Amino acid sequence: MKAQSLSQRLNLAVVGITLATLVLSLTFVMVAYSLLFEFAPKLLSAEDAILPGPVEWAMYSVCIVLGSIAASVVATRVARRMVEPLEALAEAARQIAGGDLSSRATLTSPAPTEASQMIADFNAMADRLEKAVDDIVTWNSLIAHELRTPVTILKGRLQGLAEGVFKPEPELLRSLHQQADALARLVEDLRVVSLLDSGRLQLRPIEIELASEIEGLARLVERDLDKAGFGLRTVLTSGRCVADPVRLRQAVLALVDNALKYAEPCVLEIAARVSETDVAISVIDDGPGMPESLKARAFEPFRRGDDVDSKTGSGLGLAVVRGIAEAHGGQVSYERREGRSAFTITLPRKC
Structure with a gap:
């Protein structure tokens, strides 16, 4: 079944409430007058009377009350259907704000098109947020792991040179240069991947x-x-x-x-x-x-x-x-x- 838009639901709700009230009122009046004509015609007002009689006022009052009840029931159901998506969205937003990034907004019944799309967009945003946070944690761990080896080697060799343990021979200096070059390439690769991941890598074609x-x-x-x-x-x-x-x-x-x-x-x-x-x-x-x-x-x-x-x-x-x-x-x-x-x-x- 195709979901209806919010404006369509509002229009249908107003028309439905109006029609329900009119039908209920006409039905009640017709039935009441039929019963009075059949069993108590004297209770009706005279034909030349301008204002309704007490019995007719009572019928109109009952009709208004029943119509109001019917309208309230329909309006409450329609309002509930419209408010439920917003409540689900607000609850999911509160949980995410509290740190539960796995929380998602869910619907227990069909909702207007706009509300359904809003829920879908919110959940997609929450998915991306959760993935971004997970990626940050993973990347921090992996980057630290990748940088640890070349930095440790450089630190150890330089400390050895400073303390006189190693002599500044060409072979050692070339080794240090290779470690520094590997470290520079790693940093550049990290920079490029980060720019690519964020869509900020600028090309000059x-x-x-x-x-x-x-x-x-x-x-x-x-x-x-x-x-x-x-x-x-x-x-x-x-x-x-x-x-x-x-x-x-x-x-x-x-x-x-x-x-x-x-x-x-x-x-x-x-x-x-x-x-x-x-x-x-x-x-x-x-x-x-x-x-x-x-x-x-x-x-x-x-x-x-x-x-x-x-x-x-x-x-x-x-x-x-x-x-x-x-x-x-x-x-x-x-x-x-x-x-x-x-x-x-x-x-x-x-x-």
């Missing part, structure tokens, strides 16, 4: 030649790949698209970094395809593949496989990739291709 951008990026990462025992192959299709080149490079670098951390040394392939409607950038490696238990949530922040050492990475890289893709109106996906792992960023071409 321009028209770019995709193949040239990817080729330049490949040359930048080639040395790091070579040091890690990886080869590099690019399969690029020429074509122009509209995207933020800085954020696009950041996303592809995150996929390359993901391969360096989790895949076995192999020939890493970076492919770019341009069609009439979209573009696709893939990073393909010979890694062991993603566990089935991780696939559904791999692109969420701080997600890692159960068999992955937490020291390997922060678990933010794929979340950054997903966020950048979605900010462009696209998406990122993972699949196995002929025994290889392929991460693909798909974006609308828009040019």
Whole structure:
């Protein structure tokens, strides 16, 4: 049954009360006059009398009382149906204000369209509030966990240098620089994920030649790949698209970094395809593949496989990739291709 709006219910209630009063009054008068004409005609006022007689006044009084009772009953039921959603909403709001974020407004009977929509919107807002609070608690814990290791290492090494336990040798200084670099990247990833989550990441899209951008990026990462025992192959299709080149490079670098951390040394392939409607950038490696238990949530922040050492990475890289893709109106996906792992960023071409 389709719910009625509040204005429709009010109109119907007023019309119903009026009609009920009129019908009841006419019915009572007709029945009363019929009985009086039949059994006590002398009680009726004379035909030429201007004012009603006492008996007629009594009939009118009884009619008014019965009509008022009927109108009150109908009005009370209508008012109750309208006030109930507001009471449910107020009670849920009081519980949430008191700290019970799981409280929701519920209806025990059908309500006007506006009231039902207000209840649904309130519950959706409460869901988001509860999730936001839970996320804050979770993020604080995870951030503290991720920052603890690099900060502890830096603190211990610097204290050792200050106390003369370690000598300021180039190898130690390089190690400290690597820890500081990892810490800086972690902070930047956290910043990007936070901006993405709040919808405040600003893109500066321009028209770019995709193949040239990817080729330049490949040359930048080639040395790091070579040091890690990886080869590099690019399969690029020429074509122009509209995207933020800085954020696009950041996303592809995150996929390359993901391969360096989790895949076995192999020939890493970076492919770019341009069609009439979209573009696709893939990073393909010979890694062991993603566990089935991780696939559904791999692109969420701080997600890692159960068999992955937490020291390997922060678990933010794929979340950054997903966020950048979605900010462009696209998406990122993972699949196995002929025994290889392929991460693909798909974006609308828009040019």
